[in-house]
Amino acid sequence: MTYLAKSCTRSCMINNVVKVEHCERVHIIAASKRICIANCRECIFYLGVNHQPLVLGDNHNLQVAPFNTCYPQLRDHLMQVGVDPSVNKWDQPFVLGVVDPHDSLSHPAGVSDVKAESATCLDPDLFTNFLIPSWFGDETQEPTNCNPFPLPETYGTFQSKKIYSHSALEDIQKTIRELQLDENRKRDLATALHAQFKDWLYASGNIRQQYCLQGD
Structure with missing residues (x-):
């Protein structure tokens, strides 16, 4: 599956590879065996991936964080697509390629073959859970109360405080x-x-999300 988007939040679960290209200011929540990120700017990726995230091309201000959502059927769905929640390499991005030497915004004059920019880990204090409402859920079904992908201790500590x-x-x-x-x-x-x-809203930058909702 390939995503191209601006200023929004997307979630998905794929059994093989998620490919995210030319996205700006989006939040991606993905559970997959692999993810490939190419030519994106100011995006946050909440990942549950069994292999290192592959970062290609000209990227700027990317952040990665642990998978951050759950719903009652999540564990079953992970099993169906062959994703192992006990293995999560969200924080091990693998960078390939160099930036475009003709891009004056990201590539200073006189510099060649600069390695592509990697992603940084999201500040644990900014990590939040994404709530998926159960509009048509079975009332008798036992809900999933915890994220199947174990949170690193630092992120778990901040979650407890929240x-x-x-x-x-x-x-x-x-x-x-x-x-x-x-x-x-x-x-x-x-x-x-x-x-x-x-x-x-203004101090935290969340005012942008309100504008996006109004635009929809």
């Missing part, structure tokens, strides 16, 4: 709901929360 933070947020929301406020105070509180959230 779970604690989520619990604290729920406590705050409960406290706000229980406050006895008149309508004017409720509006003031809503305005303040909205302003803080908007500031966070």
Whole structure:
């Protein structure tokens, strides 16, 4: 399967090779035996792969991270396509090729045969799980509560902290709901929360995702 896209999130599971070409500002979630990345910019790859990710061509600001999603049938699907979740080489990109010497943006004048840029590991603090809603799920089916691809210890530690933070947020929301406020105070509180959230969107860069959703 080959992907060409801009500014979005994509997920897939393939039994052989995922090929991602000429993508910009996308998040790819892939479980596969192999993945090939070529000529991409500012992308994040959440990978569950049994072989080293192959990086080809002229790439810029690529990041890789462990596989980050789950759903009830995931383990069965992995078994069907022959992907072993106990082996994940997401953090071992293998780079082939050199950058285009005629590309003045990425290739300084007078320099030749510069090795293609590799991918860096995503900061564990920025790692998040991708939730797949069960729109038509069987209520009697036992859900998959954990990622079948083991998380590295560093990423697992930050995930635990986020779970604690989520619990604290729920406590705050409960406290706000229980406050006895008149309508004017409720509006003031809503305005303040909205302003803080908007500031966070811009500071974190997540405002881009909102623009993408509006574009859709």
